[in-house]
Amino acid sequence: MNHQAFSELDLTSLLSLSYSTLIYELHDRLSELGYGDIRPAHGFMFRRIIPNGATGIELAEHLGITKQAVSKMVDYLVKSGYVKPQTHPTDKRGKIIVLTERGWSVVKAKEEILADIQQRWIENIGAERMQLLKEDLTKLVYEANEGKLSSKVRPVW
Amino acid sequence: MNHQAFSELDLTSLLSLSYSTLIYELHDRLSELGYGDIRPAHGFMFRRIIPNGATGIELAEHLGITKQAVSKMVDYLVKSGYVKPQTHPTDKRGKIIVLTERGWSVVKAKEEILADIQQRWIENIGAERMQLLKEDLTKLVYEANEGKLSSKVRPVW
């Protein structure tokens, strides 16, 4: 696999590969730190639970998946010790999902690893180009999802 | 969902969202053209089958999945009329997967749609910035996968 081979990749492949490359290294390193039971799909759920917890419905909307799917994911994360349910203060039907101490520790580890990878990327392409890259991607995502983000556009770590 | 909300997204989220945004529009439009039975996972398989066909093992290596998974995908694509098996010229065990006419037509449709989306993106951020974006992503993907691309780094359309 040489550099030339990559030059032929179109934008879709580039986005896909850069994303999966990042995710793969992240989860590899999380595994080494003892967080092997966290999978990519769990990441954006954590982002919504921080900082004050969230209900199942809120998580479902945020992730663009059904509440049943959220329910299963939450079950798994409770069993693995990353989150715990709290009784809802005003609604007896509802429950609020919050991070446990282990949950917070994996979020912290994730942030450190991502900062590290991003630093390596900056050393590779330069800080200015990295800034441009982020700006452009932000613009593209924003324009493409004008007023209707969420459903089906399901980000993961 | 306002622009400010996106500004807080980290690189991982940006890559994930720009990718899924692209894929989602692509498959939406393929559906409208009558290719609703093609799913994102099939895309990179087509890229390897073009132009001269490929064996199951070659596809498995290219996609970084097992030969059993390839076998199932091929079954589905044969049933849907996008590819067909040809007998291997020298190895009686093997078979070569090639595109049918319908296979070629969906590949062509895919390319037109992607070109169209990319054109819109260029109008949005400018041709120079698009060039930089591609260069930088190419660089990042290349550096990160130095000599070990493929397994687990599984690109799709």
Next chain:
DNA sequence: CAATGTGGTCAATCAAGTTGACTATTTTGT
């Protein structure tokens, strides 16, 4: 030409999602 390797299939399982039916509460309209 026997032993080993390789291309492919079958079957069972898993992960992450879906739809549909249901219960228990809460909110709303008259």
Next chain:
DNA sequence: ACAAAATAGTCAACTTGATTGACCACATTG
């Protein structure tokens, strides 16, 4: 005030795209 409708969540069965393990037929190699 209270019946009707909406909402939060669960249970169960199914789907898609993957996995592992066992196996068969053919190819390659000492």
